[in-house]
Amino acid sequence: MNQFIFKSLNYLVLIILIVFNSFVFIAYSIGEGAILWSDWLLLILPFILWGAFYYVQKKQRTYKMAYIWFFIMVILLYFWESGSGALLIRHLS
Template identity: 40%
Template sequence: MGKISFHIYNVIILVLLSAFNCLVLFAFGIGEGGMTLSDWFPIVFSFIIWGIFYAVQFMKSSKRWRVLWFIAMVVLLYFWLTGLGSLIGYKLFR
């Protein structure tokens, strides 16, 4: 697994992240309540988390480093998108 495969894996995660966030935005769009800052927080910050982990993966050329940070990114984004992000956004902005 070289650099190209890690770029491909990261782009796949970005596409999945974008698709999930588009579904969330669509759900808020068909609702009557509108979106507040606490609703935007998990959506925007998920892309920031992805970008930070993407940059960290390529700071060193070790494959072990990349695999470790890729797995950490997937796990953190999973927990972030399944409720941790909205919980933090609710606590910060309400």
Template identity: 40%
Template sequence: MSKRAFHIYNIIILLLLLFMNLLVLFAFGISEGGINLSAILTIVLSFALWGAFYLLQFMRDRKVWRVSWLCVMVVVLYFWQTGLGASFGRWIV
């Protein structure tokens, strides 16, 4: 895979992340509680996580490095977005 393919994969993941976060903001907006600071913080942190993993992928030119960090990014963002990280943390403790 080339650099262009990795950029395309990361853009696709960013668009999915954007769609999911806009859906969450819409859900918070139509609820009685409204949008609070913790909701905005979690959404901003999800984009910060994406950006950090994006930078990590392109620190080195090895394909193994990029593929491994792409897979780690997908898993971490999946657990972050779905809230499964909290239940996974309860399994450990």
């Protein structure tokens, strides 16, 4: 049962990421100008982060540690998707 809940929560986060990033991609496509490399990085990096955290969670021996990593992932992705990622990329470019 824990494995089902664990996978369901992770895939729910993935679906939410797909929906939010699809809206962002549509907004970039509607706007004037080309999509820059920094914009593509903003769209792709959350999926890379999700995959890395999912890999770390799967390697944990207990579900308690996997859920701790899950909550760290949710918090990090929340801040990334809420605009902190855009600010970081703008400072780097």
